[in-house]
Amino acid sequence: MLCTNCRQHYADGLMRCPSCGQPAPASWDILTTVYPPQDDIIKSWLESCGIPVILRSREGIGRVQGLSIGPLAEVRVMVPRDRLSEARELLAARDAQPPDEDQSRE
Ligand SMILES: [Zn+2]
Numbered sequence: 520m521l522c523t524n525c526r527q528h529y530a531d532g533l534m535r536c537p538s539c540g541q542p543a544p545a546s547w548d549i550l551t552t553v554y555p556p557q558d559d560i561i562k563s564w565l566e567s568c569g570i571p572v573i574l575r576s577r578e579g580i581g582r583v584q585g586l587s588i589g590p591l592a593e594v595r596v597m598v599p600r601d602r603l604s605e606a607r608e609l610l611a612a613r614d615a616q617p618p619d620e621d622q623s624r625e
Contacts, residue, residue: 520532520533520543520571520572520573521566521570521571521572522536522538522539522541522571523541523571523599524536524539524541525538525539525541527539531573531574532573546599546600547573547597547598547599547600548597548598548599548600548603549595549596549597550596550597550598550603550606550607550610551595551596551610552593552594552595552596553593553594553596554592554593554594555592555594557594558574558594558596559574561596561610561613562574562596564609564610564613565596565598565606565609565610568609570598570599570602570605570606570609571598571599571602572596572597572598573596573597573598574594574595574596574597575594575595575597576592576593576594576595
């Protein structure tokens with residue numbers, strides 16, 4: 520999680536920033552559902568644009584090494600509700616780029 524105030528990274532799921540006390544965004548919406556490594560790529564892309572991101576795996580089991588494709592590897596990319604439209608635009612802008620490392624997509 521990225522603090523919206525001091526931009527400190529802290530553990531997902533905390534209610535407020537341990538550094539400055541800024542409350543974590545109250546409501547999160549699912550931006551998209553992807554498979555690794557797309558989750559990390561999207562997370563770093565959005566965070567570099569200043570949008571906090573939470574990644575939630577389907578079963579809450581976190582990343583399982585060696586299980587890269589399949590229903591259990593599905594990851595929900597969540598952003599604060601008030602940043603959802605902005606995040607969608609950023610994601611669309613990124614998807615409009617020519618494919619580079621993302622060769623598996625059709
Ligand atoms: Zn903070």
